[in-house]
Amino acid sequence: MQLALSRRYGRPVPRLTSTARRELGAELRRLRGERKGAAVARALGWSESKLSRIETARTGIRDADLERLLAQIEAPVADRRRLSELARRGRARVWWTPYRSSLPEAYDEFLALEAEARMLCEWEAQVVPGLLQTDEYARAVIEAGADRADPGVVETRVRLRMNRQTVLSGADAPRLCAVLDEAVLRREVGGKAVLRRQLHRLFDSCGRPGIELRMLPFSAGVHSALAGSFLIFEFRDRPAVAHSEGLTGGVFRTRESEVVFYRKAFADLRSRSLSPDLSRELIARAGEALD
Numbered sequence: 001m002q003l004a005l006s007r008r009y010g011r012p013v014p015r016l017t018s019t020a021r022r023e024l025g026a027e028l029r030r031l032r033g034e035r036k037g038a039a040v041a042r043a044l045g046w047s048e049s050k051l052s053r054i055e056t057a058r059t060g061i062r063d064a065d066l067e068r069l070l071a072q073i074e075a076p077v078a079d080r081r082r083l084s085e086l087a088r089r090g091r092a093r094v095w096w097t098p099y100r101s102s103l104p105e106a107y108d109e110f111l112a113l114e115a116e117a118r119m120l121c122e123w124e125a126q127v128v129p130g131l132l133q134t135d136e137y138a139r140a141v142i143e144a145g146a147d148r149a150d151p152g153v154v155e156t157r158v159r160l161r162m163n164r165q166t167v168l169s170g171a172d173a174p175r176l177c178a179v180l181d182e183a184v185l186r187r188e189v190g191g192k193a194v195l196r197r198q199l200h201r202l203f204d205s206c207g208r209p210g211i212e213l214r215m216l217p218f219s220a221g222v223h224s225a226l227a228g229s230f231l232i233f234e235f236r237d238r239p240a241v242a243h244s245e246g247l248t249g250g251v252f253r254t255r256e257s258e259v260v261f262y263r264k265a266f267a268d269l270r271s272r273s274l275s276p277d278l279s280r281e282l283i284a285r286a287g288e289a290l291d
Contacts, residue, residue, distance in 0.1 A: 133201075
């Protein structure tokens with residue numbers, strides 16, 4: 001089953017993700033304006049919950065239903081073609097569809113952003129970024145989570161994480177710029193043997209096209225991102241989004257002022273970090289220390 005999933009859904013489909021549903025839902029709420037959702041749904045012969053699911057991106061919408069809805073809320077004709085395209089994209093099957101039943105809604109959004117980004121700027125203070133993990137390292141990280149007691153959840157999330165890594169392959173792959181704290185190289189996730197193999201993988205990743213990997217050594221001292229790890233999604237045709245982790249889930253930040261703050265923090269981390277070549281040497285030394 002794992003091989004079948006990897007072959008069939010291993011490569012994300014660009015621009016066909018649930019972000020389209022969110023864009024469409026936001027536009028529909030804006031166009032509805034002061035009209036009550038219950039009144040609009042009643043006029044269409046729908047339940048209020050159906051309209052709510054569409055506007056909150058929990059479900060897609062058929063072309064015929066969209067046409068009726070746009071007519072009911074008197075949407076400008078000039079907007080309708082664009083909204084129809086968003087609806088079409090929102091109905092598309094994305095590569096992580098087989099995993100959706102076991103994913104929280106926020107992680108679905110994370111995957112959608114990752115699939116559409118042109119650049120990923122990641123600061124990681126604790127563990128190797130998911131896109132660069134080996135399967136055994138990923139399993140050790142996932143098993144440390146709150147729902148580690150369920151073996152089925154662990155295995156599903158390991159497969160998902162491994163399939164996520166194909167986002168870095170292909171002509172439309174985003175550039176990954178990652179800064180890792182030196183502690184990541186020392187923390188024995190899964191034990192010495194697992195960490196040793198993970199460091200070999202990390203060393204090899206340094207030479208891959210489209211990946212810039214830098215280490216922040218202990219000697220760098222304090223910096224502007226002591227609060228925790230984060231990731232910035234950069235896009236070609238839409239504002240950037242910053243994501244920070246927490247014990248009960250991640251937080252997405254879309255306000256420009258907040259994203260700027262994260263960009264400045266990442267620039268500070270990058271300026272304090274070692275060059276890619278020196279970072280590779282530090283990774284090699286950490287692996288040799290385990291040997």
